[in-house]
Amino acid sequence: MIELAAVGVRHHAGPSVLRDVDLHVEEGELVVVAGATGAGKSTLLRLLNGSVPHSTGGHVTGEVRVAGRSLRTTHPRDMADLVGSVGQNPAHGFVTAYVESELAFGMEQQGVAPAAMRRRVEETLDLVGIADLRDRRLDTLSAGQQQRVAVGAVLTAGPRVLVLDEPTSALDPVGAEEVLATLARLVHDVGLTVVLAEHRLERVVQLADRVVHVREGRVTAGTPQEILPGTALAPPVVRLATALGWSPVPLSVRDARRRAAMAVIEPVGALGGAPAPAGPVLLRSRGTSVRHGRVDAVRSVDLDLAGGEVVALMGRNGSGKSSLLWALRGIGPRHAGTVDVRGQDPRDVAPTIARRLVGLVPQDVTDLLYLETVADECATSDRDAGVSAGTTAALLRTLVDDVDGATHPRDLSEGQRLALVLALTLAAPPRVLLLDEPTRGLDHDAKTSLVARLRDLARDGTAVVVATHDVELAADLADRVVLMAQGEIVADGPARAMLTGSPGFAPQIARIMAPRPWMRLADLYLGADQAP
Amino acid sequence: MTVHPAAWWVWALVLVGAAAATTNLLVLALLVAVVGLVVSVHGTDRRRDFRLYLVVAASVVVLRTVFRVVFPADRGEPVLTLPSVDIGPLHLFGPVSAEALLSGVSGGMQLAAMILAIGAAHCLADPLELLKHAPPALAGLSTALVIAVSVFPQLTRSVHDVRRAARLRGGRSGVRGTLVPVLEGAMDRSLALAAAMEARGFGGARGTSRPRSQTALVLGATVLLGFAAYGLLDDAWPSWAPVAFVGCAVLCGGGAVVLDRSARRTVYRPTPWTLGANVTVGCAVLAALGLLALVPADIRTPAPDRVPDLTWAGLVAPIVAGSPVLLRPSRTVAS
Numbered sequence: 119m120i121e122l123a124a125v126g127v128r129h130h131a132g133p134s135v136l137r138d139v140d141l142h143v144e145e146g147e148l149v150v151v152a153g154a155t156g157a158g159k160s161t162l163l164r165l166l167n168g169s170v171p172h173s174t175g176g177h178v179t180g181e182v183r184v185a186g187r188s189l190r191t192t193h194p195r196d197m198a199d200l201v202g203s204v205g206q207n208p209a210h211g212f213v214t215a216y217v218e219s220e221l222a223f224g225m226e227q228q229g230v231a232p233a234a235m236r237r238r239v240e241e242t243l244d245l246v247g248i249a250d251l252r253d254r255r256l257d258t259l260s261a262g263q264q265q266r267v268a269v270g271a272v273l274t275a276g277p278r279v280l281v282l283d284e285p286t287s288a289l290d291p292v293g294a295e296e297v298l299a300t301l302a303r304l305v306h307d308v309g310l311t312v313v314l315a316e317h318r319l320e321r322v323v324q325l326a327d328r329v330v331h332v333r334e335g336r337v338t339a340g341t342p343q344e345i346l347p348g349t350a351l352a353p354p355v356v357r358l359a360t361a362l363g364w365s366p367v368p369l370s371v372r373d374a375r376r377r378a379a380m381a382v383i384e385p386v387g388a389l390g391g392a393p394a395p396a397g398p399v400l401l402r403s404r405g406t407s408v409r410h411g412r413v414d415a416v417r418s419v420d421l422d423l424a425g426g427e428v429v430a431l432m433g434r435n436g437s438g439k440s441s442l443l444w445a446l447r448g449i450g451p452r453h454a455g456t457v458d459v460r461g462q463d464p465r466d467v468a469p470t471i472a473r474r475l476v477g478l479v480p481q482d483v484t485d486l487l488y489l490e491t492v493a494d495e496c497a498t499s500d501r502d503a504g505v506s507a508g509t510t511a512a513l514l515r516t517l518v519d520d521v522d523g524a525t526h527p528r529d530l531s532e533g534q535r536l537a538l539v540l541a542l543t544l545a546a547p548p549r550v551l552l553l554d555e556p557t558r559g560l561d562h563d564a565k566t567s568l569v570a571r572l573r574d575l576a577r578d579g580t581a582v583v584v585a586t587h588d589v590e591l592a593a594d595l596a597d598r599v600v601l602m603a604q605g606e607i608v609a610d611g612p613a614r615a616m617l618t619g620s621p622g623f624a625p626q627i628a629r630i631m632a633p634r635p636w637m638r639l640a641d642l643y644l645g646a647d648q649a650p
Numbered sequence: 651m652t653v654h655p656a657a658w659w660v661w662a663l664v665l666v667g668a669a670a671a672t673t674n675l676l677v678l679a680l681l682v683a684v685v686g687l688v689v690s691v692h693g694t695d696r697r698r699d700f701r702l703y704l705v706v707a708a709s710v711v712v713l714r715t716v717f718r719v720v721f722p723a724d725r726g727e728p729v730l731t732l733p734s735v736d737i738g739p740l741h742l743f744g745p746v747s748a749e750a751l752l753s754g755v756s757g758g759m760q761l762a763a764m765i766l767a768i769g770a771a772h773c774l775a776d777p778l779e780l781l782k783h784a785p786p787a788l789a790g791l792s793t794a795l796v797i798a799v800s801v802f803p804q805l806t807r808s809v810h811d812v813r814r815a816a817r818l819r820g821g822r823s824g825v826r827g828t829l830v831p832v833l834e835g836a837m838d839r840s841l842a843l844a845a846a847m848e849a850r851g852f853g854g855a856r857g858t859s860r861p862r863s864q865t866a867l868v869l870g871a872t873v874l875l876g877f878a879a880y881g882l883l884d885d886a887w888p889s890w891a892p893v894a895f896v897g898c899a900v901l902c903g904g905g906a907v908v909l910d911r912s913a914r915r916t917v918y919r920p921t922p923w924t925l926g927a928n929v930t931v932g933c934a935v936l937a938a939l940g941l942l943a944l945v946p947a948d949i950r951t952p953a954p955d956r957v958p959d960l961t962w963a964g965l966v967a968p969i970v971a972g973s974p975v976l977l978r979p980s981r982t983v984a985s
Contacts (some may be wrong), residue, residue, distance in 0.1 A: 167849055198851030210839045211846025213797055215778060222918030224850035227793075229916050236919065257803075268846075275851055449817050469820040478818055485815035488830035502819045528834070542819060 119145040119279060119311045120166060125180035127161055127170060135161045137335045139180070143313065143328075145278070148305045150322055150342075151315040152351045153332035154561040155531050159283075159315040162332060166281050166313060167201040168194040184279060198224060202272030203281040207288070208264050209256070217259075217267055218243075218252045224275050238274050245308070246270040246300050261435045262293025266300055273304075280304065282314040286321055287558055290434045290587045291622055294321055301325070317561055319346070320353035320590065320626050324370035343367045350562045354590060354626040357639055374630045383631070385641055397425030400581045401446065401476070401550045405455035408441045408605075415441040417605040418455065423550055423581040428572060430592035430613065431585040432623055433602035439585040440481065442602070443552045446583075447478040459549060470504060470546070477548030481555045483539040484528070492530070492538060493523030503546035514541040517571060533564030540571070550581045557588050569595045593617055593625040593637045653692070653977065655775030656783060657927035662771035664934035665971055668941050669763035672950045675752075675958045677941070677968060678759040682707075684972030685763070685770045691975050693773045703769025707762035714758030718750040719743070726750060726955060753954040782917055785907045791868060797843070808835045864909040871902035930974045937971035 120143035127136040135158045143149055151159050164170040168189045171178045182189040185200055194203075205211050214220045221242055225235045243249040246266045251259065259267065265285055272280070285301070286294035302325050304310045316322050323329070329345040331338045338345060346352045347360045347367055355374050359367040362381060368374040401423040408416035416438045423429060431439050444450025446457055448464030457463050459475040467475070480486065489495045496510040503509070514521060517537040527535060536556055543551070553572075557565050572595060576582050586592060592599060592613065599616035601609040601623070609616060618628045618635045628637040636642060669681055689700050719732070721740075726747030734744035778799060784792040812831045878895035881887040941950065944963035952958050 169845055169849070173845055173848060194845075194848045195851050198849060201849075203849040205842050205846055207842065210842035213843070213847060215776075219782075219918065224852065226916055226918055227850075227852045232916055232918065232920070235916065239918065272850055444814070447818070449814055469817060473818070473820040480815050480818065482811065482815075484834065485812045485831050486818060488827045499819065546820070 119143055119147075119185060120313070121181070121183040122165070123181045125165065125178065125182055127158075127165065127176055127178050129176045134335050135176070136165075136332075136337075139337050141330065141337060141339055143311060145311055146305065146309045147327045148301070148312045148325055149314075149328050149330055149339075150319065150326040151313060151330045151332060152317075152319055154350070154563065155533065155559065157332040158335050159332050162330070162337070163203070163281050163283055163313065163315055165189065166279065167197050167203045168192055169203070198228075198272075198275045198277065200277055201279045201281060202269075202275060202277035204265075204268045204272060204283070204285065206283045208268030209261075211268060211271075212256050212264075215255055215257075217248065217254050217256060220256060220267060220271050221274050224271065228275070238276070242270045242274050245273065245304070247296075260293060262289045262296050265289065265293075265297050269297075269300065269304075277310075279311045279313065282312070284315055284317065284559070287317060288435075288555075288587075291589060293435060294587075298322060298325060317559070318353075318588070318590075319351055320355065323353055323356070326369075342369055354639060355630065358627060358630065358642075361639065361642075371626060371629045374626075378630050383642055385634075385636055397427075397579055399423070400425050400459060402458045403446060403455065404458075406442065406445055406452060406457060407454040408438070408445050408451055409453050410441070410451075414605050416445060419605075419607055421446075421600070421607065421610075423583060425549070425579040425581050426576050427597045428576045428582045428584065428595055429598045429600055430596035431583055431600050431602065432587070432589075432592060435587075437602040438605035439602055440554050441605075443478060443554050443583070443585055446550075447476050447552060448472055449478075470502075473503070473543075474546050474548055476550045476552065477543040479536070479539055479543055479551075479553045479556060481558070483535055486539055486542065487527040487535075490526055491523060492521055492525050492527060495527060495538065495542065496523070499542045499545045505545055510541050510545045513544055514538060517541055518567070531564075532559040533561070533567070536560065536564070536568070544575075548580070550583070551575060552583045552585075554585050555587070556584060557586060557591055565591060589617065589623050589625045592623075593628070599623075652921055652924065652926070653774075653930050653974070654783075654921050654923045654927040655780040657923070657930045658775040659771045659780060661930045661934040661971075661974065662767045662774075664931075664938050665767040666764045668934075668938040668967075668971070669760055669767065671938075671942055672945075673753075673756045673760055674950055674952055674960070674964065675756045675759055676960050677945075677950070677958075677964050678756065678763050680965070680968035681763045681971065682759070682766055684968050685766050687972055687975055689770045689773050692977070692979050694776065696773050696776070700769055700773045703766055703772075707765045707769075710761045710765065711755065711758035714761070715751065715754040718754035719746050722746055723750050749955045752957075756958075779921070783920060790865075791872070801839070801843070804839065805832070805836060808832050864906045867902045867906040867909065871899040871906065874899035874902060926974075926977045929977065933970055933973045937967045940967040940970065 120141070122139050122141040125136060125139040126134055128134045139162070151162055153159050161170055164174065165178070165182050166184060166189075170176055172193050178190065184197070187197070187200060189197070212220055213223050218239060221239045222235055225238065230238070243252055246269050248263065248266050248270055251263060251267070256264065256267065269280070269282070280301075282301075285297055289297065298321060301312055301314070305312050314322070323342050323346070326342055328339055329342045331345050331349065331351065342356075343366055346356045352360065355369065355371065356367055358374065359377070362383070364377050368377055399422045401421075403419060403421040406416060406419045406421070407414070419442060431442070433439055441450060445452040448457065448466075452465065457465065462471070462475060464472040464475045487495060489498060492514075493511070496514060497507065499510040500507050511523070514537060517540060518534050521530065521534055521538070527538060530538065556568060560568065569591070572582050572584070584591070584595065596613040599611065599613045600607055601616065614635055614637060617623055617625060617637050618632065624632070625637050627639060627641070665681065665685065669678060672678065689697060693700065720742055722744045726749035728745030729748045729751075730746045732743040732746065735742040778796055781792040781796050809828065809832050812828050812835070816827045874895045878892040878899065881892040881895060940963055945961055945967070949959055949961055949964055
């Protein structure tokens with residue numbers, strides 16, 4: 119179905135993005151493309167519908183063929199009947215306002231006969247399971263629903279290959295499972311070929327026929343068992359299997375549970391050490407409520423944050439996590455309630471004082487950056503924060519090594535950009551640090567280094583709150599988990615009890631080891647050489 | 651019965667014309683009531699937007715009346731004398747006549763009726779739905795408009811997000827701090843949109859390409875419409891100029907439609923032009939004709955010093971305009 123022979127991609131006068139890529143994908147395969155950020159995953163995906171080189175420019179050598187059609191001469195718009203491609207943020211690709219008209223848009227442009235169009239829309243609504251959403255406005259849908267509508271919108275053109283760039287990165291665990299179940303059905307029942315890029319392999323690896331590992335522009339392809347063990351990509355289940363020497367390596371929780379039932383696994387002494395004793399309460403919220411129009415986004419939330427603890431704030435998309443963080447920061451709306459940070463309300467004090475009380479790293483960090491170079495951003499930050507020149511730049515060096523000061527902030531990788539905004543926020547050190555979905559788009563290494571930095575900050579007495587969908591991150595990072603639903607805090611407790619107790623938010627190790635309360639590899643005694 | 655979106659817009663535009671032809675306060679009040687009734691019966695899920703139009707219309711009436719009090723004309727019997735204030739060449743306040751008040755209210759009412767008629771069309775028929783029914787020759791234009799209308803709200807949200815984020819830094823980032831991230835975000839989004847549209851086959855080469863003369867005609871029609879709008883607002887232009895420009899634009903558009911042999915674009919689930927649509931357009935035309943032909947001029951535009959009077963025709967015409975109320979409302983889209 120898909121044939122890449124000796125393919126190389128380079129941008130004018132730049133280094134090669136991809137080199138010597140040979141890849142063969144059979145019809146009906148589900149292929150996962152994995153690798154660190156900036157390794158060339160997106161470029162590889164865009165080759166498959168001709169966006170590279172026709173839309174983005176660049177120079178392609180070698181041959182790319184999909185179903186015998188050469189992509190060197192065919193434009194993406196003429197590939198729509200063969201390759202359906204969904205971008206990273208599906209909402210950015212929506213053209214109309216309603217679900218049904220969105221599904222029909224492509225066919226209207228191609229002049230498909232009305233009767234055929236009607237039939238295909240009905241079929242697609244059932245195929246991706248969105249028939250009950252057909253009359254809804256697109257902007258009222260949850261992120262998971264939007265993702266499925268975007269898949270439906272490319273499917274109406276009748277493609278045989280579906281290409282998706284990080285389809286679940288912005289979704290809560292339940293929304294992600296809905297999208298992946300839809301994709302699995304398209305592969306198994308319809309026989310579509312699916313190629314998708316993903317960072318969180320734990321979600322998709324049991325569905326994958328093959329994994330393509332992109333590393334510095336070169337690819338290796340093979341079954342998940344061949345590719346994953348021993349790499350930074352390996353999801354917890356594979357790490358566990360590697361550490362215990364299981365063969366063949368199980369990929370699903372079910373297979374791993376069967377193996378675990380036969381093995382003798384012991385926990386390490388006191389389960390990863392008792393959580394650090396919490397310091398004094400730094401932030402006290404009482405009755406905090408936020409309304410957006412007629413919707414109660416946050417309803418009367420009482421929350422205490424103590425110095426030295428890391429709190430994971432979890433919940434479905436739209437459960438009020440972001441609204442709560444902005445209200446605690448004192449910038450977002452707050453219609454009722456009080457926020458007290460050591461006797462002061464961050465809403466009522468001057469901006470320069472407020473940022474020393476509560477710091478917030480927003481979900482879209484690019485909103486904060488507006489200068490041409492990293493050095494300029496750091497210098498402006500020093501002035502904004504009222505600290506001596508060079509403070510922010512020094513801070514940035516402790517967060518990531520070697521960022522060239524002359525780089526444009528947009529040219530940084532996701533991890534470097536997050537570090538820059540974190541440095542801007544920490545220039546005047548806040549008592550309480552809030553982060554909204556910081557790991558979106560971060561690869562494994564960037565995530566590990568973020569976890570280490572946040573633990574350091576907590577050790578120095580800062581209260582850290584991380585709103586996240588990533589249960590593996592919560593298991594690695596948090597002392598305490600606060601679960602929100604419909605704007606209310608529905609559960610609040612120690613991370614271990616919370617994460618091992620709920621099926622929706624349990625990390626992989628917890629699912630394998632249930633009912634035993636182990637949730638990280640570090641919780642298990644794995645013989646002389648501990649897990650990587 | 652689903653009424654074609656174009657029928658609602660024709661209905662509303664004819665009522666705008668009718669409102670322009672009368673300054674009779676009673677007729678105008680009837681028209682406004684009728685428009686409100688039709689919206690409350692047939693409005694879609696954007697019915698809430700009508701409130702905004704009501705607020706604008708009410709403030710126009712109030713403003714026009716207040717102006718007559720602040721800047722008095724020196725005629726008519728004063729009913730109220732305010733202490734006058736002179737600021738340089740300006741005479742403010744002073745005697746207020748009933749005549750001035752009445753002409754202020756009726757002038758305001760006339761504008762309010764027009765605003766509400768347009769607002770009603772907006773709430774009764776989605777402009778996007780209307781564009782969908784544009785002839786294939788104008789497909790490029792209507793697609794561009796559809797995208798512009800859908801994307802614009804994202805831009806305002808983006809401005810809000812960026813300004814909120816800028817406050818996190820505590821310092822002053824100024825215009826640049828807002829403009830640069832908003833424009834960068836808009837750039838990223840439009841590239842993503844273009845990529846998504848292209849991946850869905852937009853502008854594919856299968857099918858015949860449109861002739862160049864047709865593109866020129868569409869462009870010409872657009873430019874002519876621009877001139878017409880300018881002529882309407884500029885008093886220096888002769889009054890027939892806008893009409894002539896619109897006429898030429900229609901000819902150009904018609905030419906483009908005739909020339910278009912590609913007919914590549916199809917419409918998904920088009921709303922049929924039903925009896926209801928005929929009734930809607932017919933009612934409006936009948937009401938406007940009745941108002942012009944059967945109501946004497948001194949009732950239609952009464953002298954400013956007289957309390958307005960009504961004839962039978964003046965009473966019936968607005969009610970005829972509201973008869974689409976009797977049509978069965980269509981299924982409303984769940985929001």
